[in-house]
Structure formats: C-alpha cells, structure tokens
C-alpha cells in the first residue's frame with residue numbers, strides 16, 4: 001500500500017518548518033520512526049461536535065485505522081478504560097499486538113503511558129513516547145493512516161515535529177447554537193461550553209494553519225454531503241476514498257479508546273442535529289449568537305479554503 005501525493009493544494013497557511021526531529025530528541029527517536037511516512041489525522045474539535053462520527057468514517061478505509069484518542073492510552077494501559085470492543089490490554093485483538101510490538105522493541109507500555117500523561121511538564125519524553133506508539137500501531141496494523149480523535153490540538157502539536165510522521169489535522173465544528181444545545185442536553189453549562197467553543201475554535205484554527213496540509217469542515221456539511229467531504233479529506237491523506245466510508249462505516253470492527261456513546265453504534269446512518277430552538281432559552285440563544293458568532297464565522301471561512 002502506498003500513499004499518493006495529495007492532489008489538492010495544501011490547504012492552510014505556511015509549510016511546517018519543523019517537520020524534522022528536534023535536535024533535543026536526537027537520532028534514537030528518528031531511528032524508531034517508520035522508514036516510510038505514516039500519516040496521522042488528528043480530529044480536532046469539541047466533544048459532541050461530530051469528532052467520533054468523523055473518526056469512524058475515516059477509519060473505515062481499509063488502509064486507515066481509527067484508534068480513538070491517544071489521550072486515553074494511559075487509562076487503557078492502566079485498566080481504567082476499556083477499548084470500544086470491550087477488551088482490555090490483555091485481550092483486545094487490536095491493542096494486544098500493538099503492545100506486544102512495543103515490548104519486542106524493549107519498550108514498556110506503562111512507561112510510555114506515564115510519559116504521555118506528563119506531556120505538559122515534559123514534552124520531549126512525551127513526544128518520543130507518542131512517536132514510538134504511532135510507529136507500533138502502524139507496524140502492527142499495517143495502516144498507512146492513523147486517525148486520532150483526541151480533539152485537543154495539543155496532541156497534534158505533540159506529533160507534528162516527529163520524523164516519519166506527517167500530521168494532517170482535520171477540524172470539525174458545529175454552530176455555537178448547536179454546540180451549546182448539545183452541552184445543555186448533557187446537563188453541562190451553556191456558557192462554559194460557549195467559552196470552550198471560542199477558545200478551542202481559535203486553537204484548532206491555529207493548528208490547521210501551522211500544518212502542511214489540513215482540512216476544516218462543518219458538522220452540518222458532513223451530514224448534508226458526506227461523500228464529497230470524505231473524498232476531500234482522503235485526498236489530503238493521500239488515499240482514494242472508499243464507498244464504505246459513507247455507506248457502511250458502522251459495521252467495521254472498532255477498537256477506539258474513549259469516544260462518546262456513538263462509538264458503539266453499528267448503524268451507518270448519519271444523524272444531524274435535532275435542532276436547538278426547543279433546548280435553549282431565548283436569552284441563551286441571543287447570548288450564544290452574539291458571543292459565538294465571530295468564532296463560527298472564522299471557522300466557516302477556514303472551511304472554505
């Protein structure tokens with residue numbers, strides 16, 4: 001399986017100036033990366049913004065795999081979270097070979113998990129651990145594209161400087177009203193969600209601008225015209241789209257770490273938002289429109305590039 005070169009113009013902003021191993025990491029890290037580039041597609045956005053749906057659709061491609069979130073690796077290895085298949089580190093048909101691959105390379109999954117958890121205070125060992133984990137996933141699965149649904153751009157930033165890995169961030173967003181309504185349904189604060197929407201949107205736009213190739217899309221557009229949008233993303237990922245990504249994404253065995261309840265669904269129906277007018281109060285609608293409008297417009301502008 002070989003990746004083709006994306007035909008679309010590189011989407012957003014500057015070329016990545018740091019697409020090499022940082023000097024501080026030295027050659028051992030570079031040596032552990034796969035010889036051919038593995039493409040990683042970090043799905044950026046917020047909880048309930050369509051990230052799990054998109055990860056599943058992308059991961060349905062025969063040359064791709066959706067792993068859930070790297071951010072959940074530590075909880076999985078420490079037996080605090082299970083894989084979406086119900087398995088644990090000793091039984092999951094996908095993750096057990098990945099962990100065995102690490103051990104064969106004399107790497108301890110528990111130590112990698114600890115390094116990932118310490119990413120905010122010790123970025124270099126976390127970056128090294130992330131690279132080693134991605135290399136093991138690529139080797140054990142044979143996938144050319146790894147889809148990570150950690151959502152927070154910090155995970156994309158962790159991977160981007162590594163040799164042997166090309167990061168193609170995919171930012172998916174809802175309108176602030178739809179996002180606030182999703183939060184209220186889950187009994188979360190509407191205003192807390194709005195603040196998060198503004199700050200996360202800004203961080204996602206910055207991350208997609210920094211990457212060499214990236215895609216930004218609206219959840220409502222994915223629901224309305226999934227075929228062309230999946231084709232556009234797959235082109236950026238160097239693969240031809242597979243019809244099953246739109247028609248039959250629900251039936252593929254899934255080994256995602258974390259994700260919302262729809263990770264367990266076996267239906268391939270795409271559910272668009274049920275609307276927000278009956279969920280939010282008139283005051284909430286007015287405030288969310290005013291405060292979230294600029295972030296939404298900026299997201300939309302980026303999606304049209």
Ligand SMILES: [Zn+2]
Nearest residue numbers: 083085092255
């Ligand atoms: Zn599993």
